Amino acid sequence: MPTFLVNVSKIQQNLDAIFARAQERKIDFVSVVKSFHDSSELMHLFDRRRPSYLGMSKLPLAEKFRDQVQSPIMMTSIPRPADAARTVRIAEVSLNSNLETIAALDRAAADAGTHHGIVLMIDVGDLREGILPADAAAFVRALAGRGFAHVSIRGIGTNYACANGVEPSAANLETIYSLAGELAAILGARPYVSLGGSSILDWLDHHHLRDWPTQIRIGQSILLGTLPVVDTAAPGLCTDTLVFRSTILEQALKPSAPAEPGGADALGAVNRPCDRGFRRRAILDFGVSDTDPKALVPSDPGIEIITANSDYTIVDVTDSNQPYDVGDTIDFIPKYRAMLQGFISPYLEKKYQ
Template identity: 30%
Template sequence: MIADSRVENIEKIRQAGISLPTMLIRTPMLSQAANVVKYCNISLNSEIAVIEQLSLVANQTNIIHGIIIMVELGDLREGVMPNNLLAFIGKIIHLPNIVIKGIGTNLACRYGISPDNEKMSQLSALADEVEQTFSIQLDIISGGNSASINWALNHGANSRINNLRIGEAIFLGCEPLYQEPIEGLFTDVITLTAEVIESKVKPSLPWGERGKNAFGEKSAPPNRGDVSQALLALGRLDVHIAGLKPPAGITIVSSTSDHLIIETSGEALLVGQKIQFNLDYGAILLAMSSPYIHKSFNHQDFDTE
């Protein structure tokens, strides 16, 4: 199954001819209900009004739409409170053209709440309670995102969890909570290359009357004398700057909308030279979404023995 938080991306997946089942992993907007039903087999939901609208559209278009009811287990993002789950399902279970595929939860995104045996046991127990109360079978018990990887690989207790929504772990090769590498995966498969558009020796200290910059910031840099400075054709419009890891000998000192300012400790960089960065999740998130960053996919066979 392919999942995405934006229905626009799932529409592109369909237009590309990919026929795998698709899941929308952000609660649908009311205004996008028609496209959600059209392009997504399943959506994650936590609002009755949204599910009612999905049902209306699905009934009008003769489509069966699957939903997963999200349950709040402590990270305080999306989800029905556990003690309200049965009443919530009772209000939507008979809606036409809607099938309750399962229940799920999201952890570690807002407050870093860890998926552990207690949380997963609670979700499993809720699944049992829903099935017993409504005499239905839940096919999917979704235990979270990449932050649940360690729990899934190491827990020994019985569990109903049979689904995780994995993205970050695949791209970065590590689990998010503690940034521990996952055995068998690579941690450097995604890099970002930026081109030098200016390279000069300049003072490290600005001069003139100073106010706030374009982003409302005001800093007081120390006077380090003249420095070897370069501008890269990359900015806050393209990527989360704090998530970039430069190569040895290069320091990121500042950024604006369209410029990344770096300093070098060795030889000055040349105009046109390419600088390659590693990225964290936040940087990948924006860079992959930026229309100004060109994506190049390189396929390579690895010996796994």
């Protein structure tokens, strides 16, 4: 069975390092926990740090852990109107960009006898969720005109490098901070600015975030120690946090190209491999039902991933200096998508070290 080796102490080092940097700059910190799915070990690790919020994107997981954690929960994916009652029961705050969804949350909060916080999402260029900056003032006035008594805007937020790889810049940060100042006059209070995505970490160290109540929502850099888009190590963080370990099921010399042209493979991809003669190939005990093989980096630089299907991944070990055989293991370093799919897969064993 393929295995995730999870180095809890290294993940804790990353968590503590980012938390300390945020505290030093008087910035609220949201630990985004969606990447490790239902790992109770990591959930409790994140919770013990007592972030401003645990950022969760799936209601079933939030419901599972609500009574197991002490930190308040922020729903980091926009709720469906039909899920308003579940959302206000589980989370103190949710991200929103639709007036009728907010109306549903207000009704649900009234029925539950509670109050729910809103982070109004603004799209500053990544073209994911959020209203355009030019429409924000009119949106807030319309919201105020509805007279909602059980929801209120706590902050305005945006996401970076989630849909189109747009990273923080002086221009788009100035847009959202200036908008926060404009909305403060309408709201009668200063909303915090909630910045989502690990790419914001660079601005903690090398740039300047305006002196305003600010919140950062971070996930990837805690778990992998890397920055999105550029996919490089984040300064001061550990990148040896996760190892994907597989086992060789078959190993043999085989042609590097099929004898006859083929069509699509089991996953619908059309492969046109170059003929490199006979190569030593190994079949590994995982496929796309376990993780995303395309988002794995072999620890052995002499190994090349050739293709994968639902249960197998085929690698070329010809150029490796290791004498691999059936039963031997091969390790990989997961990128974000491999980590995400791996934690979700019920077929992947997780070992915490």
